[in-house]
Amino acid sequence: MKTNKFASARAQSMPNSVFAVMDDAKAEAADKGLEIIDLSLGSSDLNPPKAAIDALSQAVVDKSTYGYCLHSCTRAFRQEAAAWYQRKFTKQINPEKEVLPLIGSQEGLANLLLAVTDPGDIVLMPDPGYPAYFGAVAVAAVRVEKMPLSAESGFLPEFKKIDSEIAKKAKAMIISYPNNPTAAVADNNFMQKAVSFCHDNNILLIHDFPYVDMVFGDYKAPSILNQKAGLKVGIELYSSSKSFHMGGFRMGWAIGNSDAIAALKQIKSAIDFNQYLGIQKAVIAAMKSPIEKTIADAHIYQDRRDVLVDLLNDAGWQVKKPKASMYVWAKLPKGLNNSVDFAVNLAKTKGIALAPGRGFGELGEGYVRFALVREPEILKQAVDKINEFLD
Numbered sequence: 001m002k003t004n005k006f007a008s009a010r011a012q013s014m015p016n017s018v019f020a021v022m023d024d025a026k027a028e029a030a031d032k033g034l035e036i037i038d039l040s041l042g043s044s045d046l047n048p049p050k051a052a053i054d055a056l057s058q059a060v061v062d063k064s065t066y067g068y069c070l071h072s073c074t075r076a077f078r079q080e081a082a083a084w085y086q087r088k089f090t091k092q093i094n095p096e097k098e099v100l101p102l103i104g105s106q107e108g109l110a111n112l113l114l115a116v117t118d119p120g121d122i123v124l125m126p127d128p129g130y131p132a133y134f135g136a137v138a139v140a141a142v143r144v145e146k147m148p149l150s151a152e153s154g155f156l157p158e159f160k161k162i163d164s165e166i167a168k169k170a171k172a173m174i175i176s177y178p179n180n181p182t183a184a185v186a187d188n189n190f191m192q193k194a195v196s197f198c199h200d201n202n203i204l205l206i207h208d209f210p211y212v213d214m215v216f217g218d219y220k221a222p223s224i225l226n227q228k229a230g231l232k233v234g235i236e237l238y239s240s241s242k243s244f245h246m247g248g249f250r251m252g253w254a255i256g257n258s259d260a261i262a263a264l265k266q267i268k269s270a271i272d273f274n275q276y277l278g279i280q281k282a283v284i285a286a287m288k289s290p291i292e293k294t295i296a297d298a299h300i301y302q303d304r305r306d307v308l309v310d311l312l313n314d315a316g317w318q319v320k321k322p323k324a325s326m327y328v329w330a331k332l333p334k335g336l337n338n339s340v341d342f343a344v345n346l347a348k349t350k351g352i353a354l355a356p357g358r359g360f361g362e363l364g365e366g367y368v369r370f371a372l373v374r375e376p377e378i379l380k381q382a383v384d385k386i387n388e389f390l391d
């Protein structure tokens with residue numbers, strides 16, 4: 001980083017994103033006149049439920065939505081989030097004490113760490129992991145203990161390998177399944193183990209859970225909150241970005257342990273005034289809309305997954321079909337191991353943008369992540385160009 005006379009040590013400790021390097025590579029390709037197929041970002045291209053857009057349109061011309069929205073004004077949202085959770089996981093949630101609206105789950109995670117840790121506290125975090133985690137721990141100035149995720153362990157952390165002294169001192173653990181970037185999934189048994197480990201060690205278990213609805217076939221993504229002791233130690237972060245394809249609207253919600261929710265509410269009260277009420281109404285409408293659309297949208301991602309994975313395997317990559325998420329996590333073909341060089345050169349010469357695995361942590365090296373955010377025929381064009389690049 002260049003020296004910046006105003007930047008705090010905290011700001012300077014923020015990791016540089018390899019996505020900025022990718023952005024430059026895409027711009028260079030566009031300047032050369034190449035058509036860009038951007039599979040590097042997990043921004044859903046599908047439509048939100050119509051009811052959500054209708055609700056927002058109505059709200060925008062309704063003067064009663066224009067003012068500051070303090071906590072009591074979020075009650076309808078909290079009640080609907082609790083009902084939405086109960087429909088999915090058959091567990092009753094208290095909308096007064098166990099739900100909090102967020103301005104996106106990313107905001108929620110960063111503020112949650114500020115709410116439940118002090119500088120220097122230990123946070124257990126996966127590597128590879130969603131890049132915002134690396135920023136959030138830098139903002140909170142906590143000490144990170146990485147939980148390595150490897151193909152051999154199904155990209156799940158192995159709790160028995162965590163040093164018992166570190167476990168005793170840790171304040172929080174972050175997990176996220178269906179996972180970004182690895183697209184790995186967890187079952188109920190794993191979630192119960194995670195809850196029990198955190199319960200035994202007095203750790204807050206943060207389950208970043210934006211991909212709850214992007215699931216394929218018979219697979220249903222488990223919640224931590226309906227495990228035994230789940231609400232004693234757990235909090236989950238949900239997102240309208242993934243469940244309803246509303247990334248730009250910036251709305252998420254936290255559900256979980258009432259002390260963690262209260263601490264998060266306290267920190268947020270110094271930082272924001274909640275999302276615009278019209279957007280809350282839009283997400284309420286999305287939550288109430290028929291589950292059939294959510295299922296159909298997941299099918300679209302599943303079909304894209306099938307097309308992409310089959311084409312990659314035909315071309316000699318070795319990729320398994322994930323059971324959930326909007327990603328394919330692929331080990332680079334034999335002989336290649338620098339994911340940033342691979343992704344930057346591919347983008348510059350062919351206009352195909354993928355996310356280099358290194359951007360998700362040291363242990364992401366050697367992989368690239370494809371986001372399934374384009375139609376099957378475009379995915380095919382992308383693989384054709386990758387094949388030309390590798391020839």
Ligand SMILES: Cc1ncc(COP(=O)(O)O)c(C=O)c1O
Pocket residue numbers: 042103104105106107130176180208210238239240241247251252
């Ligand atoms: C694991 C994970 N958490 C959080 C987010 C951010 O979601 P939001 O748009 O709700 O901030 C993403 C977005 O891609 C994600 O993959």
